[in-house]
Amino acid sequence: MVFFVIFWRAILPKEFGGTKSDKLLEERNMVNVRGGLAAIAFLCLSGSAWAQAGGDLSVGRKMLLEDNPGELWIDKGKALFHAKRGPRKASLEKCDFGMGPGKLEGAAAKLPRYFADVDKVQDLESRLLTCMVELQGFKREDMIKKAISPGGSSGSDMEALALYITSRSNGMKVDVTLSHQKEYDMYKAGEYLFFRRAGQTDFGCVQCHGEADKRIRLQDLLHMTDKAGAQEVASTWPAYRGAHYVVRTMQWRLYDCFWQMRLPDLAYGSDVSIALTTFLNYRGNGAVINVPGFKR
């Protein structure tokens, strides 16, 4: 085991290419503080990735799926959902995710969708934000600031809630419809944005996610212009991220991509994020939801 820990430490900077300075500093520190189970579990994955030189990582992933630490976030999210919180001391039980107030079964499978009360298309996280502000009286800016947790922390309320609500669609098929004109507009905007190149790397999403069997260093890239790739996106978030020891959401995934593309900070719950999610989830229709997913 000592050997493995040394191996793990040795491999980490390489995996990250010695990058993410400020952002990962806290995460690195956590790696030092936590020698725990998650690190050992994650070793299996790193080890196999190393040994197989970018081959099929699915064996390690399957092993981890059987005992996904992200499960712990589901109970936390459930408790948060029912707890009376915020300045108005209200629970989220009256929050309507599209199936009626408090009805969570299958709700995430149909997101993003149009909500008449805000006259907008919302994804799960922007909808949650609306409910936390409107029902519980939280300040929108405060919630956004805390939405994405530091790596190695116990996670944010938003992350736990997003996972709990999505888990209530586990086993159901992704079924995003474009029946409202604003939904269709959002989908088309998302498609446009997926192919839009900008910044000093000249990247759009498609530069990395437009072909099968591609990798950035050893990291597998999903082929999202293919049905199966889009289905994996649509059915595996929120996911436990091994390298961060926390559950991450789709909003985080998109934020992190834009960061790597050298573009500015993507605002939490922004229209660009909702458009891309609408585009990907619609393309991923039919996938069976199984969260928390597991990601490296």
Add this chain to the structure above:
Amino acid sequence: MNKTGLKWTTLGASALLAAGCATAPDEATTRVMAERMVKESFKASPAHAKRLVQDKSQRICSKIGDAKLTQAEAAEVVRLARASVKYPASGKLVGDWKRGDKLAHNGAGDRIVRGKLEKRKENGGLCQNCHGLAPGEINVGNVGPLLAGWGVQRGNSEAIAKYTYEKIYNAWLYFPCSNMPRLGATGHLTPDQITHLVAYLIDPASPINRR
């Protein structure tokens, strides 16, 4: 059979229209909507927000789906690329392969976290993210082609040095709209840094040309 199918399709389409179903917005409308979203969806200082604005080549190269570049568009991208290339003040296109080796394996630089620019002495070359490099290297990407043996196959003549330099400075000069970033033209790398990468690729002593 065909006729019946057609009839049903027509009937179905009219039924959809009658029900007031959503329809696809046209290309121009989509562009306006999505560009407005880009303006409103990022938290950025005016200096950083500039990164979100597309230049003409990027606009041409953002084809949706399987849409192909027209010949005129490709020619325009090449023309813009030709005009973009700047050479180092020294005129020397081949630098130090050891510095190039380090740069090729450096994937950092110029990222923005919570409004702050990543602090680095210089930007990395990003090569390792997408390209296989020296023979036997494992931790490399495969979005771009394998670069091992670049100089072995091409030699290290002045013409090859110039081609290699220009290819890194603005890849679209030779392959309009390819996935590769225009590393010099967008300002990610300096002309001097690119000379080191040229050396790394063509110098016979460089690990990339190890047999």
